[in-house]
Amino acid sequence: MPAKTIIEPFRIKMVEPIHATTEVERKEYIRKAHYNLFLLNSDEVLIDFLTDSGTSAMSAEQWAGMMRGDESYAGARSWHRMREEIHDLTGYPHILPTHQGRAAERILYGYLGGSGKVFISNTHFDTTRANIEFTGATAIDCPHPSNADSAKYYPFKGDLDIEAAEKVIREYGSENVGALILTVTNNSGGGQPVSMHNARAVRDLCKKYGIRFILDACRIAENAYFIHEREEEFAEHDFREIAMEMFRLADGCIMSAKKDALVNIGGFLALKDKTLAEACQNLLIITEGFTTYGGLSGRDMEAIAQGLKEVFRADYLKYRIRSTTYLGEKLKDKGVPVIWPIGGHAVYLDAGKFYSHIPPEQFPGQALAVELYIKGGIRGVEIGSVMFGKTDEQGFHPAPKELVRLAIPRRVYTQSHIDYVIEIMDDIIAEKEKARGYRIVKEPPFLRHFSAHFEPL
Numbered sequence: 373m374p375a376k377t378i379i380e381p382f383r384i385k386m387v388e389p390i391h392a393t394t395e396v397e398r399k400e401y402i403r404k405a406h407y408n409l410f411l412l413n414s415d416e417v418l419i420d421f422l423t424d425s426g427t428s429a430m431s432a433e434q435w436a437g438m439m440r441g442d443e444s445y446a447g448a449r450s451w452h453r454m455r456e457e458i459h460d461l462t463g464y465p466h467i468l469p470t471h472q473g474r475a476a477e478r479i480l481y482g483y484l485g486g487s488g489k490v491f492i493s494n495t496h497f498d499t500t501r502a503n504i505e506f507t508g509a510t511a512i513d514c515p516h517p518s519n520a521d522s523a524k525y526y527p528f529k530g531d532l533d534i535e536a537a538e539k540v541i542r543e544y545g546s547e548n549v550g551a552l553i554l555t556v557t558n559n560s561g562g563g564q565p566v567s568m569h570n571a572r573a574v575r576d577l578c579k580k581y582g583i584r585f586i587l588d589a590c591r592i593a594e595n596a597y598f599i600h601e602r603e604e605e606f607a608e609h610d611f612r613e614i615a616m617e618m619f620r621l622a623d624g625c626i627m628s629a630k631k632d633a634l635v636n637i638g639g640f641l642a643l644k645d646k647t648l649a650e651a652c653q654n655l656l657i658i659t660e661g662f663t664t665y666g667g668l669s670g671r672d673m674e675a676i677a678q679g680l681k682e683v684f685r686a687d688y689l690k691y692r693i694r695s696t697t698y699l700g701e702k703l704k705d706k707g708v709p710v711i712w713p714i715g716g717h718a719v720y721l722d723a724g725k726f727y728s729h730i731p732p733e734q735f736p737g738q739a740l741a742v743e744l745y746i747k748g749g750i751r752g753v754e755i756g757s758v759m760f761g762k763t764d765e766q767g768f769h770p771a772p773k774e775l776v777r778l779a780i781p782r783r784v785y786t787q788s789h790i791d792y793v794i795e796i797m798d799d800i801i802a803e804k805e806k807a808r809g810y811r812i813v814k815e816p817p818f819l820r821h822f823s824a825h826f827e828p829l
């Protein structure tokens with residue numbers, strides 16, 4: 373019998389209308405937004421693939437939890453529920469709630485960072501890098517060598533290059549390493565999974581040099597799915613057990629609950645070490661809130677506790693990963709270069725290859741992102757030289773790859789939305805040669821992609 377379609381494992385109880393616009397209207401909207409998709413209004417967008425962060429649809433049980441939220445300033449029931457859920461999952465005794473992932477990063481890396489310090493990661497996510505560099509410290513990426521060839525299959529392209537990391541440790545001295553951060557899945561590296569084998573090797577490396585091992589656990593459920601599928605030892609394991617095993621290896625984690633906790637806002641920092649946790653708690657109180665809410669309302673904490681349970685359900689994870697792969701496979705079949713294999717939360721288009729006539733300093737990724745919007749009202753995000761390129765006295769330094777990320781919100785779009793996106797790609801392919809690059813006319817000093825202004829060339 374042929375395999376059956378993997379269906380959305382939910383039915384829809386509440387709908388939110390989306391807005392159709394014409395190409396003429398969209399050309400005007402994007403011009404007014406200075407060709408930066410972050411500056412568009414959401415009503416001007418039809419299919420929003422800007423991010424999978426904070427864009428999840430919550431379940432009936434999560435909404436029910438919202439009604440039960442205990443809004444007490446200190447020691448709220450909702451805090452205890454969230455704390456217990458995170459403690460059960462991670463095994464870490466010290467848990468600090470934060471309003472989102474980057475608040476946890478600012479606290480932890482603000483404390484561990486400073487000039488002369490270095491942080492090592494499979495790939496630092498943009499807010500991770502910004503929080504580290506803001507303290508004067510250096511952030512060094514050591515992605516697995518398989519990452520260099522975006523089209524070549526490797527089951528765990530998110531892995532950290534252990535040898536490269538060891539070289540960095542030797543060069544800077546282990547006493548200057550603030551932390552080794554393993555990002556699962558590896559967001560900037562293509563949403564690619566990290567193997568348990570690699571996580572164990574990272575643990576051993578950290579033990580050898582007495583370095584702190586921090587998990588950036590934003591998408592640890594999606595990562596667990598890939599381990600289950602691709603790492604023989606775990607073929608019979610439950611997804612949550614796989615995640616727990618990975619948490620056990622590390623000394624702590626930061627998590628943006630806006631990803632795999634299936635909520636619209638929230639995050640946390642969880643640590644094994646008491647002294648470090650106390651130092652972080654002092655910083656938490658200054659900028660986030662008291663230790664039992666950290667900038668979250670009771671109802672947010674209820675939704676996080678429930679979301680962390682739901683995200684490990686087998687039917688959910690199977691649908692989640694399959695629907696992302698479906699989009700990626702169809703685009704690949706049309707000859708669109710994509711990062712292969714397809715990752716967990718997003719499809720990454722290789723705009724550098726697709727628009728090979730546009731050089732990196734003219735931002736081919738930005739050009740493709742703008743085309744997707746003009747042709748179809750689809751909003752993705754450039755992950756290339758706009759985000760990671762730099763210009764200094766020596767000139768222009770491009771990012772390693774010029775990508776456009778189509779991030780899929782969790783439980784939000786149906787297969788027909790996805791099929792529409794696939795159709796729009798035909799129009800873009802037809803006019804590929806006509807596409808032109810962009811130049812930046814205004815930019816801020818940090819995270820310029822959020823607010824830079826562009827002009828078409």
Ligand SMILES: *Cc1c(COP(=O)(O)O)cnc(C)c1O
Pocket residue numbers: 425472473474475497499500555559588590627628629630631638639
């Ligand atoms: C989203 C994200 C963060 C930052 O979390 P926010 O909730 O957006 O502040 C950090 N690391 C990774 C890998 C992420 O995807």
